[in-house]
Amino acid sequence: MEETDDSSQGLICPLCLKHEAKYTCPRCNTRYCSVLCYKGQKHMDCSESFYKDCFMEGLKERSTGPEEKRKIMEMLSRVENETEGLDSNSDDDPDLAERLEGLDLDNDAGAIWKCLTEKEQNEFEQMTRDGRLGQLVEVWTPWWSPQSKQLILDQDDPAVKSKFPKVKMNITDLAILLPKSKPSSGVKYTVVGALYAYCFVCRLHNGGHWDTPVESAQELLLVSDATNKNVEYNSPGEVIQSCIQRVTKSEFGKGTSPGFNVSIIEDIINVIRGPSLEKPLVYLTIALSEFLHLVQKARKIVSRGLKSGKYKGDNSLKKKLFSCEKKLDFCLSWSQRLGMSLHTLIPELVLEHSAADSDLKDVEEKRSELEEFWGGKQKPQQRKLIEEIT
Numbered sequence: 001m002e003e004t005d006d007s008s009q010g011l012i013c014p015l016c017l018k019h020e021a022k023y024t025c026p027r028c029n030t031r032y033c034s035v036l037c038y039k040g041q042k043h044m045d046c047s048e049s050f051y052k053d054c055f056m057e058g059l060k061e062r063s064t065g066p067e068e069k070r071k072i073m074e075m076l077s078r079v080e081n082e083t084e085g086l087d088s089n090s091d092d093d094p095d096l097a098e099r100l101e102g103l104d105l106d107n108d109a110g111a112i113w114k115c116l117t118e119k120e121q122n123e124f125e126q127m128t129r130d131g132r133l134g135q136l137v138e139v140w141t142p143w144w145s146p147q148s149k150q151l152i153l154d155q156d157d158p159a160v161k162s163k164f165p166k167v168k169m170n171i172t173d174l175a176i177l178l179p180k181s182k183p184s185s186g187v188k189y190t191v192v193g194a195l196y197a198y199c200f201v202c203r204l205h206n207g208g209h210w211d212t213p214v215e216s217a218q219e220l221l222l223v224s225d226a227t228n229k230n231v232e233y234n235s236p237g238e239v240i241q242s243c244i245q246r247v248t249k250s251e252f253g254k255g256t257s258p259g260f261n262v263s264i265i266e267d268i269i270n271v272i273r274g275p276s277l278e279k280p281l282v283y284l285t286i287a288l289s290e291f292l293h294l295v296q297k298a299r300k301i302v303s304r305g306l307k308s309g310k311y312k313g314d315n316s317l318k319k320k321l322f323s324c325e326k327k328l329d330f331c332l333s334w335s336q337r338l339g340m341s342l343h344t345l346i347p348e349l350v351l352e353h354s355a356a357d358s359d360l361k362d363v364e365e366k367r368s369e370l371e372e373f374w375g376g377k378q379k380p381q382q383r384k385l386i387e388e389i390t
Helices: 041-061 066-089 109-115 118-130 132-136 146-153 187-204 213-223 236-249 258-273 282-308 316-374
Strands: none
Touching: 187 213, 187 236, 187 258, 187 282, 187 316, 213 236, 213 282, 213 316, 236 258, 236 316, 258 282, 258 316, 282 316
16 A cells, blocks of 8 residues: 555545545556545455455464365365355446447536436436546647647647647738728727637647537637627726626536636637737737537538538528638637737726626625535525414
8 A cells, every 4th residue: 555646645545435535446457545445345356366365465474284275275175156146146237348338428417318227317416416427528729828838839849839729821811801991999809708718618628629519619609799790898897797797608618617607718818918018919819719510610610510401590600600710710819919909908908807706706605604504515494483273
């Protein structure tokens, strides 16, 4: 039984999925939290083999005769067979791998759920409620995170370049789009709204937003109406609050926490700041480019689906996606010329994040006080002091 190193602290025991994994098996390197897990069903093959090897090693050192050794081996064999018999009869259901055979694990979610036993379904739901399921999934590190700054500086390296989304080539100059007029001062707020939607959807899908482009594009449209409607904002706080309200009211936003929604403001700040003073607009260009490419991909899929009959109804989604493309094309042109004006919004964004974070902490403190007063998470039912006599 070996203590795990510091780098593995905080990892959940893969055997019970409940407690922190404090130890590492010296034979198979599986992490576990206690002796119960080490000797448990999921680790039995390794632990029994370990004890058996230790026993045989001790047997060699003892001065026992051939007959005694034979009896001991027969006893071990009998116990092993009885244990296997109990395991095979303890569960009449076929192996999970057999039940899932032939199913598309990416698209057959409903069929997969039906293949689970009632016990497995209950355990899955419990893991979802107490957060254990989320701890089993490796959290995606965004390309705009502070850890990626050095990588972007070495972008000439092909291996490094592949870690970042592709930038749109041949961005139209703003002077060509607006030869006789100036862009509205509210464009920068439209860009902030687009960045909120982009960062939110990327994190919502844990970096897997390209796996379902149509769904991701629909979420992008819903979170930021500034990209496909004639909506104008007067401050970064106004557009961010609008995005958060739309997330809160959406079906996919029900699974997100207020803290998660507020944390996206930090992502926006990192994207606007860019990797360095020498390349202040790199992150902004990358974010808007991937947003655009994702919407274009979704529009192509929808167009093919309308022709083949896969998508029912009118082509309203196709029109919205096309309108969003035009807006994003304009935002990219604007950012090449006037993107530095977003840096003047950073102090306001920092204040917005601090205020929202402070409000969340106040709410959490009030909730804790009420739960302590109630003696639980639910408010106790009020009893009537006087009951009507009928």
